[in-house]
Amino acid sequence: MWNDRVNQKALEIENEIRIEENMKIAKKKAAEEAKRKAAEEKARIEEEKRRKEEERRKEAEAKAKKGINALPSQPAVDLAELYANLPVEEISVQTGYEHHSPYWEARVERNS
16 A cells, blocks of 8 residues: 555656656747747748849839830930030030038138
């Protein structure tokens, strides 16, 4: 009888130890699974970003081929055609830069 109680208590202790070991293993597996799922989710998000960027690039290329980027409300102006009849001596190019603020003029006068 006493031996039966001792054996029963030993079995209970062994079961508790097994349960604790199984919990540790399960916890470790859960952590590994969480890491794996996080990596998969990150890879899925990156793939989705890459796919969307590829779609945007293809759409932009298709629009560029069709000429959709040109604004229909603003026709293109050919400057060569616009200035073709202008005599050369009337064309003036401003090479200097003038500041038009009173602060700048006062500063230049002080430094002169």
